[in-house]
């Protein structure tokens with residue numbers, strides 16, 4: 001069973017998403033936006049270490065290998081971890097639009113159990129944009145990029161300014177990210193138009 005709850009259907013006057021002219025090329029690895037991100041950061045020992053690549057249009061693909069630390073039931077991925085993988089993949093679409101957005105709503109369908117050691121092959125695209133609202137969908141497959149669907153999600157992301165993070169984040173983490181001597185990393189963590 002699957003469906004779409006209120007808030008995930010674009011209004012009539014929503015527009016098609018536009019790929020930013022400076023978006024990464026199709027196939028380009030996007031890299032982590034923040035090393036401590038639970039979804040994609042390299043500095044999170046139990047994080048998902050999800051790797052996303054730019055696709056055509058406003059789309060991305062990503063891979064995530066389920067590790068023993070990601071279990072819910074014995075030998076199976078935790079549903080919240082799978083939702084994180086979908087959320088992170090949808091979040092990576094920001095690189096194609098080159099604007100910052102946060103998840104407002106995320107609806108997940110769990111279609112098949114996902115065992116530990118499985119590679120989850122994800123793809124996501126923006127389907128519509130209405131003012132600050134970005135409508136998107138993602139699919140996670142197992143056994144290969146064209147394998148059976150295990151999870152699906154619809155997302156509503158909301159565009160925000162960089163002060164969303166500086167006003168709301170824990171001060172010590174904001175300070176640490178701001179004072180990172182690696183300018184590329186610093187910019188990635190806080191860019192207004194990544």
Ligand SMILES: CCCCCCCC/C=C\CCCCCCCC(=O)SCCNC(=O)CCNC(=O)[C@H](O)C(C)(C)COP(=O)(O)OP(=O)(O)OC[C@H]1O[C@@H](n2cnc3c(N)ncnc32)[C@H](O)[C@@H]1OP(=O)(O)O
Pocket residue numbers: 006007008033034039087088091092093094095100101102103104105131132133156158160165188189190191194
């Ligand atoms: C994460 C670090 C990123 C660093 C940046 C580096 C660059 C990034 C590059 C690439 C990788 C990115 C990877 C990210 C990781 C995955 C994403 C996450 O997990 S993000 C964390 C979870 N999400 C939150 O913590 C949001 C918490 N919520 C809020 O802060 C607010 O509620 C917010 C900003 C979402 C909206 O608040 P308002 O006051 O600014 O705006 P209002 O007026 O309430 O909403 C605007 C429109 O959106 C609709 N809306 C808002 N929330 C909705 C909802 N839940 N359902 C339906 N509609 C909703 C409203 O009805 C309104 O629509 P109408 O303009 O009137 O048509």
